Amino acid sequence: MATNVLALVGSLRNGSTNAQLAEAAVATAPEGVEVSVFKGLENIPFYNEDIDIEGQVPAAAAELRAAAAAADALLLVSPEYNGTTPAVLNNAIDWLSRPFGASAASGMPIAVIGTAYGQFGGVWAQDEARKSAGIAGANVLEDAKLSIPNSVGRFAETHPKDDAEVVAQLQDVLGKLRAAAESN
Template identity: 70%
Template sequence: MGVSMSVRILALVGSLRAGSHNRQLAEAAVKLAPEGAEVSLFEGLAEIPFYNEDIDVEGSVPAAAAKLREAANAADGLLLFTPEYNGTIPAVLKNAIDWLSRPYGAGALSGKPVAVVGTAFGQYGGVWAHDETRKSVGVAGGKVLEDVKLSIPGSMTRFAETHPADDAEVAAQLTEVVARLHGHATEPAAA
């Protein structure tokens, strides 16, 4: 094993809007990834059909879902960015987790460290959605990093004219999140 192997972190964003602040946060994480970590932003969650066992069959898994599973399988850890829709997790992100939870007991999230962060308009920064996402990821087999949290409130005003990558405090917090996820992803798995 070469020391140059960088840790691959897959970022999933729960908002489909091109100018979404959570997408901007994910872009910032890609840019701020510390030495030895590579964060890649998954594109295409919108193309994945709703989870249905009838189409989750060898040879007929929709291409978009297969692509998500491959990306997650190849990753050493996942970083989920989610806004809060009506007090909970956006359907598009929940659907991604549902696809990654199967096959049961052997899904792409199995045993992988997962951190959940994000920003929202309200004063709590989307903590309900973040907690729901952690719960769902844990049930899906992921190793949820309960102590790696970042919920940024007041997204509309905070990022009205500043990209998260250019907000010194947010950049520092994000760098810390990625560094801690990186640390968990490089720990040897327990035998």
């Protein structure tokens, strides 16, 4: 049986290199791993406990929670906006953190990867996403990392799925997610 990994992409931009990185994860996942990309993070309202009422949760947030609950692991793909995690990705983590202690994120293996224009590949944003997911109760895999710098130059003419180095690193991250999910 395959390990189902749900990817959440923190960039909403068409042509985003982080969306391409998620596409590469889908296309090149190692045997025994199936990756799907959640579509619709932009439709989820900002987390507000006043609207997080059982039976009345906004449809887009309920869809995210259901998709995460059906997955064995999460792959967060984060660009870096002003040195931190994009609001849309942090909002998804907020929705997945509730109900506290019994959420879809509770104990869920999570890896954070990404690419950014700068020389460090978005590590600050990825570290913040790991911190937030860990506080939300997820099993953050600290050894499953991938930060790709100079995204604009590196992927100007090559899709990440066609970059052998990136594919090998993606497969390593996904393999670690699979191992963590199997031991859950």
